[in-house]
Amino acid sequence: xxxxxxxxxxxxxxxxxxxxxxxxxxxxxxxxxxxxxxxxxxxxxxxxxxxxxxxxxxxxxxxxxxxxxxxxxxxxxxxxxxxxxxxxxxxxxxxxxxxxxxxxxxxxxxxxxxxxxxxxxxxxxxxxxxxxxxxxxxxxxxxxxxxxxxxxxxxxxxxxxxxxxxxxxxxxxxxxxxxxxxxxxxxxxxxxxxxxxxxxxxxx
Numbered sequence: 135x136x137x138x139x140x141x142x143x144x145x146x147x148x149x150x151x152x153x154x155x156x157x158x159x160x161x162x163x164x165x166x167x168x169x170x171x172x173x174x175x176x177x178x179x180x181x182x183x184x185x186x187x188x189x190x191x192x193x194x195x196x197x198x199x200x201x202x203x204x205x206x207x208x209x210x211x212x213x214x215x216x217x218x219x220x221x222x223x224x225x226x227x228x229x230x231x232x233x234x235x236x237x238x239x240x241x242x243x244x245x246x247x248x249x250x251x252x253x254x255x256x257x258x259x260x261x262x263x264x265x266x267x268x269x270x271x272x273x274x275x276x277x278x279x280x281x282x283x284x285x286x287x288x289x290x291x292x293x294x295x296x297x298x299x300x301x302x303x304x305x306x307x308x309x310x311x312x313x314x315x316x317x318x319x320x321x322x323x324x325x326x327x328x329x330x331x332x333x334x335x336x337x338x
Contacts, residue, residue, distance in 0.1 A: 149187050151177045153201065156194050161240035165195060165256075196259060202241070203265035206234040207272055220280035221333065227276055228303065228332075229325035235307045236321040243311045270296055285333070299332055 155177035159168045170191055174181040188194035210230050214223040235242055260266065273296035280286040286295065306328060310321045 148179065148183065152179065152184055152187055153198055156198055157241050160195065160244060165244055192256060196256065199260060200263050200265040202238065203269060206231060207269050209234065211272055214276065220283040220285045223276050223279060224333065225329045227273065228329050229322060231303055232307070232321045232325050239311055273299060302328060302332060
């Protein structure tokens with residue numbers, strides 16, 4: 135059992151090393167130019183070792199993005215659970231989301247700058263991922279809490295309102311990453327503004 139546990143720890147460590155290397159390579163070279171060989175070299179493993187964990191570059195990229203989304207959702211769920219006020223929950227969700235994308239901007243800029251045919255295929259696959267499903271579920275929960283507390287109109291569909299909020303955030307994030315918001319030094323500076331505009335549009 136001890137030997138098996140050690141092997142599993144080693145396996146997880148190698149996988150973590152590969153993901154860290156992949157994030158750096160994708161951010162530096164972009165998706166199209168990055169190769170499994172580049173990632174293996176960055177991780178200081180043989181190319182074959184990377185293929186033991188991921189069948190190709192696309193599966194590695196998808197896994198990494200889903201891990202990123204799961205990470206921000208974990209942060210948002212943990213932070214919003216610390217308060218009871220619905221408005222404050224939404225403000226925290228918005229701020230933490232913007233903070234996360236700002237801290238990981240080199241990696242997420244790939245989504246903005248690369249829209250090749252292959253990238254669109256990846257985006258379609260991501261749209262069906264459990265990570266994005268859980269993201270919508272969390273935001274819808276926040277909307278429903280706001281409706282229960284009388285902050286947001288109860289006649290609105292929570293899932294549709296959640297989609298709208300996520301679309302607003304995506305537009306701002308992608309515009310900032312693409313350099314279209316030069317007057318905004320920090321993405322997180324937009325948090326209060328976004329919360330204000332959103333809540334004024336759906337308030338009770």
